[in-house]
Amino acid sequence: MKLHPLCWPLLVLGTLAHAEVPGEGVEFSHKDWDLVCLRTGTCVAMGYSPGDSLDGISVALSRDAGPGTPFTGNLLFADQIEEPPTEPVSLVLDGELIDTAKQHGPKDYWLDEYASRRLVNALAGSTEIRFVDARGRAWPLSGAGATAALLKMDELQERIGTPTAAVRRGDDEELVPGPRPVSPPVTYPPLVDTRPEDAQLADDPALRRALGAALSAHQPCPDLHARPLQIERLDEHRLLVSTQCSANSYNTATGFWVAEDRPPYLASLVTEAGTRFDRLRANIGSWQMQSPRGDCMKRSFWTWDGTRFVLTYRAGYVRCRGFKDGAWAVPSYVN
Known part of the structure; x- marks a missing residue:
């Protein structure tokens, strides 16, 4: 059975009367x-x-x-x-x-x-x-x-x-309260086909500046200015822009942004550690090894809801203890 795992500091463990699980798990x-x-x-x-x-x-x-x-x-x-x-x-x-x-x-x-x-x-x-x-x-x-x-x-x-x-x-x-109801799954509209001229936007320095402006110290992309950009159209005025952010011997981390299709290309970062975009399912997946041994992995998925990519799955903490991909596939968030 493969169940699967933000490492919280130890909280003060008192008897709290109503400490139900928050929506994000x-x-x-x-x-x-x-x-x-x-x-x-x-x-x-x-x-x-x-x-x-x-x-x-x-x-x-x-x-x-x-x-x-x-x-x-x-x-x-x-x-x-x-x-x-x-x-x-x-x-x-x-x-x-x-x-x-x-x-x-x-x-x-x-x-x-x-x-x-x-x-x-x-x-x-x-x-x-x-x-x-x-x-x-x-x-x-x-x-x-x-x-x-x-x-x-x-x-x-x-x-x-x-x-x-x-x-x-x-x-x-x-x-003892019963289980909370399961949230309805995220639905997504059909994506608009990518246009031939969309690829030309990758050569505009203003687009890279917009992508860089959406980064933070906690979500860096050191390879942003050294790698080519890939562009997919989402709807009539928004694009999904991606590029390699970093790589090592066991991982390649790809950054994904939603950006407007004209200057100043207002952009928002989805993740700096993605793996691939599945156009058929309109989702971005991330599965990132945490050890060169391959014995632990973090997994996340985001789905396009017509406005933005929303988190639909997260298994964010797994110990590197000699189990392939980590011992247990236990998500803290599923939608």
């Missing part, structure tokens, strides 16, 4: 654990082996919003492990064998509701957590940061003080 990280929540209230907490090893494991604990919803656990072994684990693979807590993980693939497992809950309970304490295969090989799971991530999940799902809370339990399960 939440990405949160502390020590060896991360948390991602969609605006619907579905959350995934993801933990890793201790330290920065590239041959460990990662566990994802998912829970939907709403009263009575259980945890679902998934276990993934890093691609850097030379040999896959030998069946069966068991969850062991403080030396006690709790349950056997169910196999999806050679390095991909899931935990049933009982094992997932026992794991959550263990993470809230100081239990030694390991996954052990039939040959006795053991892979530890770090508990550092787990309480912060799970408490944040409880807070955002408004279940602190309820029986299904991961950390601070109580009695009032009826007060």
